[in-house]
Amino acid sequence: MELTGAQIVVQCLKDEGVEFIFGYPGGAVLHLYDALFHQEDVKHILVRHEQGATHAADGYARATGKPGVVLVTSGPGATNAVTGIATAHLDSIPMVVISGQVATPVIGSDAFQEVDMVGITRPCVKHNFLIKDIKDIAETFKKAFHVATTGRPGPVVIDVPKDITDPNIKIPYKYPKKVSMRSYNPVVKGHKGQIKKAVALLLSAKKPMIYAGGGVILGGASKQLTELTRLLGYPITNTLMGLGGFPATDKHFIGMLGMHGTYEANMGMHESDVIIAIGARFDDRVTGKLTEFCPYAKIIHIDIDPASIAKNVKVDIPIVGEVKPVLETMIALLKEGKNKPNKKALATWWEQIATWQALDSFAYDRDSEFIKPQYVVEQLYEVTKGDAFITSDVGQHQMFAAQFYHFDKPRRWINSGGLGTMGFGLPAAIGVKLAHPKADVACITGEASIQMCIQELSTALQFKTPVKIINLNNGYMGMVRQWQEFSYNSRYSHSYMDTIPEFVKLAEAYGHVGMRIEKPEDVRPALEEAFAMKDRTVFMDFMTDRTENVYPMIEAGKGHHDMRLRVAPGTPIDRELA
Amino acid sequence: MRHIISILIENEAGALSRVAGLFSARGYNIESLTVAPTEDETLSRMTLVTAGNEQIIEQITKQLHKLIDVVKLIDLADSVHIERELMLLKVKTTDETREEIKRMCDIFRGKIIDVTSKSYVVEMTGPSDKLDAFIAAINNDSIIEVVRSGPTGISRGENGLRL
Numbered sequence: 126m127e128l129t130g131a132q133i134v135v136q137c138l139k140d141e142g143v144e145f146i147f148g149y150p151g152g153a154v155l156h157l158y159d160a161l162f163h164q165e166d167v168k169h170i171l172v173r174h175e176q177g178a179t180h181a182a183d184g185y186a187r188a189t190g191k192p193g194v195v196l197v198t199s200g201p202g203a204t205n206a207v208t209g210i211a212t213a214h215l216d217s218i219p220m221v222v223i224s225g226q227v228a229t230p231v232i233g234s235d236a237f238q239e240v241d242m243v244g245i246t247r248p249c250v251k252h253n254f255l256i257k258d259i260k261d262i263a264e265t266f267k268k269a270f271h272v273a274t275t276g277r278p279g280p281v282v283i284d285v286p287k288d289i290t291d292p293n294i295k296i297p298y299k300y301p302k303k304v305s306m307r308s309y310n311p312v313v314k315g316h317k318g319q320i321k322k323a324v325a326l327l328l329s330a331k332k333p334m335i336y337a338g339g340g341v342i343l344g345g346a347s348k349q350l351t352e353l354t355r356l357l358g359y360p361i362t363n364t365l366m367g368l369g370g371f372p373a374t375d376k377h378f379i380g381m382l383g384m385h386g387t388y389e390a391n392m393g394m395h396e397s398d399v400i401i402a403i404g405a406r407f408d409d410r411v412t413g414k415l416t417e418f419c420p421y422a423k424i425i426h427i428d429i430d431p432a433s434i435a436k437n438v439k440v441d442i443p444i445v446g447e448v449k450p451v452l453e454t455m456i457a458l459l460k461e462g463k464n465k466p467n468k469k470a471l472a473t474w475w476e477q478i479a480t481w482q483a484l485d486s487f488a489y490d491r492d493s494e495f496i497k498p499q500y501v502v503e504q505l506y507e508v509t510k511g512d513a514f515i516t517s518d519v520g521q522h523q524m525f526a527a528q529f530y531h532f533d534k535p536r537r538w539i540n541s542g543g544l545g546t547m548g549f550g551l552p553a554a555i556g557v558k559l560a561h562p563k564a565d566v567a568c569i570t571g572e573a574s575i576q577m578c579i580q581e582l583s584t585a586l587q588f589k590t591p592v593k594i595i596n597l598n599n600g601y602m603g604m605v606r607q608w609q610e611f612s613y614n615s616r617y618s619h620s621y622m623d624t625i626p627e628f629v630k631l632a633e634a635y636g637h638v639g640m641r642i643e644k645p646e647d648v649r650p651a652l653e654e655a656f657a658m659k660d661r662t663v664f665m666d667f668m669t670d671r672t673e674n675v676y677p678m679i680e681a682g683k684g685h686h687d688m689r690l691r692v693a694p695g696t697p698i699d700r701e702l703a
Numbered sequence: 704m705r706h707i708i709s710i711l712i713e714n715e716a717g718a719l720s721r722v723a724g725l726f727s728a729r730g731y732n733i734e735s736l737t738v739a740p741t742e743d744e745t746l747s748r749m750t751l752v753t754a755g756n757e758q759i760i761e762q763i764t765k766q767l768h769k770l771i772d773v774v775k776l777i778d779l780a781d782s783v784h785i786e787r788e789l790m791l792l793k794v795k796t797t798d799e800t801r802e803e804i805k806r807m808c809d810i811f812r813g814k815i816i817d818v819t820s821k822s823y824v825v826e827m828t829g830p831s832d833k834l835d836a837f838i839a840a841i842n843n844d845s846i847i848e849v850v851r852s853g854p855t856g857i858s859r860g861e862n863g864l865r866l
Contacts, residue, residue, distance in 0.1 A: 243717060248728045252771040255716070272771060307866065308713055308774040432765035435758065 128298040130259045131160035131290035134223065137266035138167050140300040143194050145170055145185060145559055147178040151198025152238060153225025156290035170559065170588055173580035175202050177552040179209020180578065183218050184553030187539045188514060188560045190345065192219040192273050199225040200238030203284075204245065208546060210280045211249035215543025216366060217343055219278035221269050222246075228288040229257060242284045251279030259289050259296055267301045276311030277430040278343060311429065315446030315454065323401065323425045323442045324458045330399035331470035332421075332477075333359040336382065339366030339542070340404015340428060340448050342535040347371065349452035350403065356459055357466050360478055362390035364405050366542040369532035374511075379478060383411040384679045385524040388486035389478050391677075391685040394419055396477070401425040404448045407437040408543070417684030427451050486677045486690060487528050495670035496645050498522060498597040501652075502529035505567060505595060508652040513565035514539065514557045518550040518574030521603035522595075524675040526569040548577030551594065555581060558590035565593070565656060572598040572625050572666075582635035585662045593655050594664045596628060599671045607674045611689070612681075632664035641666045705734070706760050707779040707786060707856045709864055710749040713772040714740050721770050722749065731755065731763055735853025743866070746774065750855040777864050779856045786856035790834045792825045793847040800845060811837045822847060830854075 128136060134157055138146065147170045150158045161169055172178040175197045182193025193213070197206045203224040213220045227236040243255045252272050254265050265283060273281040327333060335357075341350050347370050354361045354377050361371050362382040371378055380387030382394055391413075394400065400422045405411070412418045418438060426433075426440040427448055434443040444451055489499045502525050505513075515530055517523040517540040532538045539557060541549040554568040568575075575596055585592060597603075605620040629639030638661050642651045648667065655663040676691040712718050719738055726733050734752040741748045753763060760778065767773050779786070794804055804823060808815055813827035827837060831854050838849065858864070 244720070247717075247721060247724050306771070309771050430769070432762065432769050434765075436762060439758075 126298050127295040129290065129292050129295050130262055131156040131292065133262045133298050134285065134290065135160045135164060135167060136298060137263055137300060138194065141270050143167050146194045146196050147172055147182045148196030149175050149178060149202060151202045151225060153199035153227060153287045154196060156287065156292055157196065170584065172552065172584050174578065175205035176208050176548060177578050177581040177584065179206045179222065180212065180549050180552035181556035182220055183209060183213045184516060184539055184556030185560050186218050186220055188536050188557040192221050192270060193556065195220065195222040197224050199227055200240050203240055203242040207245060207249065210246055210282065212541050212544045212546040212549060213280040214249045216339065216541065217278050219273040220280035221273050222280060222282045224282060224284050226284045226286040229286045232286065242282060246282045250282050253282040255284045256289050259294060263298060263300050267304045268306065271304045272309060312445050313447050313450060315427065315444040315451040317454065319442055319444045320451060320454050321458060323444060324455055326399055326423060326425060326442060327357065327401060328464045328466055331467060332396055332398045332474045334393050334397040334400045335359050335361040335403065336394065336400055336405055337361060337367045337370050337403040338364040338405025341367055341370035344404060344448040346449040346452055347535045349449055349456065353452050353456055356456060358471060360393055362393065364411055365527055367405060368527060368538045369535045372533040373531035374533055381527055385675050388484050388677055388688060389481035391679065391688060392481045393478055395685040397422045399423050403427045406433045412437060413679045414682055414684045488691065493670060496648060496667055498525045498669045498673055499529050500645060501595060501597060501648055501667050502526055502569065504649050504652055506530045508656055509565045513567050514561060516540065516550045516553040516557060516568045518570040519545045519547045520571050520574060521607065521675050522569050522571045522597040547574040551575060551578050552581045554592040555585050555590045558592050567593040567595055569595045571603060572596060572600065573602045582637060586636040591660050591662045596664065596666045597669050598666050599669045599673065600625060601671060628664055628666040637662040637664055639664045643668045705752065705754050707854060708751045708753065708764065708776055709779055709856060710751065710767060710776040711774045711864060712747050712749055713774065714745050714747040715772060718747065718772045721772055725766055725770065729766065731759065737853045737855050752854055774866065775864060779858060783859045784856050785859060786830055786854045787828050788831045788834055788854040789852040790827045791850040794823050794825065794841060795845040795847055796821060796823050807840055
């Protein structure tokens, strides 16, 4: 079979089983777009901005576990994709981004729409390639998908100069069956001796904590994590990225930890004597002040990436390997072994945790005359029966979503945890909806974040991806405002917008349904109405309490035990806002 | 502490910038870097001198390993090793100093490889501190130019860094 470079690219995508490609055409990729035109296997989703393409592909990848695929043109098309590539990189999301490049003879001459995409993306990809010969296309694509999806996943960029896809040059095509890279062999199984030591340490614990992150979800190890936790009977906390990796409604789950985690999870970490970190990377938003992090604990750390181990926190028993096989080995050892967890100590530990739980650190004023953002998320949880795919943007609404939507299944909670990219939620929701057309998909956002990628409302109409947008509109960049209130003596420097658009009209202009909800009693009926409209995208603009803050909070530079809690529930809020 | 990291890396365009970019992005310090293809043309060997505490060096080696193009690496500081640096040094000469510089060169086992009526070029190899000592021994005013390759190194004994 003789194919042109452009046809080879499309054929590689077919051979990789790619369903969707998210992209935006331009000069350098016209040959590629022409090749896409002649086939129907790979469906192209035309976004309205390249950032949207990367986030949509990212949402698709997070919801399915399959790599998201993006196609953008050279120059501005490529640079617009960078934020989304970095977003995927920090959360280890498998993605393959094909960027057009100017023709090889003019590379380096500051040609029209030329940027050094390989150079620009080098620090925010797992790997990248510049294809210089049509003969290298198939092998490069095979490698790119292999690298993106194995080991610790991540985005891979393939820069394709225009002349490589020249319609007049054809060569025989064969997609490699296997890929072998002498420089890339990720470890799969953990070291058995280390795992044995870890099990012994776990069983010796009096105040154990299981701290599980996004690696559990990426590694498809939720089942194993659940089994291990129940077998041990230990308390478990999830990171923001790990939510859904363990069922939130299970009695062992004590909530998210970190900056806006529960009092019990953070105090549990602080007082613990043995911590097992599973697919988590001791991010600064989790650990707080490193010198005060878990002062009494011995730490076991399971991670596929050796560089994650001992990066921020020194660990006692490192285990490099995929989470799933390591947990399977642990479970088998626990079942075989004679030693069991210390029941008496554990009962005392759970009693201690119960006293922390009694504080009810997420409590908020339920009698407020204003719509509380927490209340909206709670109602959303009930209306969708806890089974929706929830994407979010970044800020207070993201934390409220993480705190109040209880995820029982993996891959349901889709947010930009590492990079914290505002504008992520809507395009990600479109990607999720394409992957799961029958599922409820909601994007929890705020009036600031949503405007960063609002143009994708148009994509949602064209490709019939009816998602529900839950806009928690408090007229502020809420998280910025909260920090300014706490740390800058309420000087609300540029954290509010005087000219917020009328979202109902905006949604209607894009061909969708718009709703504005102003009273607490209207929240539930509005959500029910919106979710009953299965085939419509509904923009729900909730006018929420402008003064609400996310509690508890570990302020920057403080330890887990030093949390800022809400004043006693029900205390009237008399803060003056600008 | 000073470490010499020896790296086998795919001899591909951009491989060097991946290593250099890693160091600048993560705020590690590169004291020197030498690179050249090996007897196997698909591989380059890089010798990188850096400094840092144990934790930083551990991260540097792990992060280098993580680069897809890096095939193998060792920290030579972990074992007994030999290191050498090449220096080319151009000095002003006069009738009075010519003999003295020649003698210094012999003491340091350097070679004079270019001679004009007003200058010498001295070639010298050795551990970096020997080269430092030679520079210190020469009158600073007479030095025209110093070119140093940065250290490169190899472990002692029968084991080697190869595929």
